[in-house]
Amino acid sequence: MIDTALAVFSEKGYEAASTRDIAERAGVNEITLFRHFKNKENLFREVLNARFPTTLLSDDVNRRLTGRLREDLTVLAQKYQEVHLENLDFIRIGIMEVPRNPSCADVVRTIPERLEEHLANYMLDLAARHVIRDANFKLLARMFYGQLFQHVMSICSFGDDSGTLRAESDELIETLVTMYVQTLTP
Amino acid sequence: MIDTALAVFSEKGYEAASTRDIAERAGVNEITLFRHFKNKENLFREVLNARFPTTLLSDDVNRRLTGRLREDLTVLAQKYQEVHLENLDFIRIGIMEVPRNPSCADVVRTIPERLEEHLANYMLDLAARHVIRDANFKLLARMFYGQLFQHVMSICSFGDDSGTLRAESDELIETLVTMYVQTLTP
């Protein structure tokens, strides 16, 4: 039921997604939907919580970091793209509902916030060891992930039936990483 | 009426925006709304067309381009930010409705497409005169404006009551431009 709701909310948006439609496509009666989740808004919240892409913030990425800037940025970018492309429905819901739903915004905004903080701290660490030069790491981290998000959003919003955008992912990451390496090497 | 509709669509999204609400806030009877625009979807289309930010694609920007990369990129970025921040309602509608409304997507997607083509051609011109090195200009142009859009979208989606994001605009632009100058200088 939650997966179906995720799909329907993602397709039609919160308002246009009817509980009837969700129930039908989930193969259950509409009433069991309400028995489980009480009301539509609650169902929506449960979907957001249950399908929140926690893999993005997992610790195993930290273990793969070597301290070599180029490699690490590439790993972080690839992981970001990979997880986002696996959770396009969740992301699409975020894009559509966040601007007019504060509680949804509070959930979604934690993703970039934690990622940016993590990357900024990583850079701070490298700077302390004089591997990279000093800079506004908060801003750079936000820009780094912002660039990646923008690419995912293009795929999400304008579609990518031909797969051209997805195919460009690797080149984008390489270009992006190269820029940051150039900027940050003393 | 169109301005009111723009505001309401932007606040609530297409589905949740009721014609009654739009009419009331515009200070007209609901029926005159239908007499003018026939139906809700038509009203929405008219809003998109009437408030499309054409200033972004105006020619007067071309006249301000000097051929000096850093200055030109700065001008383009500032103009982009300026126009987008003046049209936040339109942008917000785009963000929310594009993913599930193909006709809306067709209208909105022309903005990045034309901007990217313009910037790519500009770079191609500089490359032909050996001012900058060769590169994937299509991709670089998309990334450049993508980065700027992402910043506008943050303001749009997560709000910017404290004005911190807006305050960071200039620094972001400077950092962004510097990166592209570094990347493109032979």
Next chain:
DNA sequence: AATGAATGAAAGTACTTACTTGCATTTGTG
């Protein structure tokens, strides 16, 4: 087999929505 919990079917409630009809009123223009 028996008990309790989850599920289903059908019907219905109260409300909102986009959109319409008929007629009166205002408004701009010659």
Next chain:
DNA sequence: CACAAATGCAAGTAAGTACTTTCATTCATT
């Protein structure tokens, strides 16, 4: 003033919405 176009009002239509109620049915576990 006179005419025509635009606007307003009141009421209503048909359909869809989230959500509820009653009762019967399945189902797993003891």
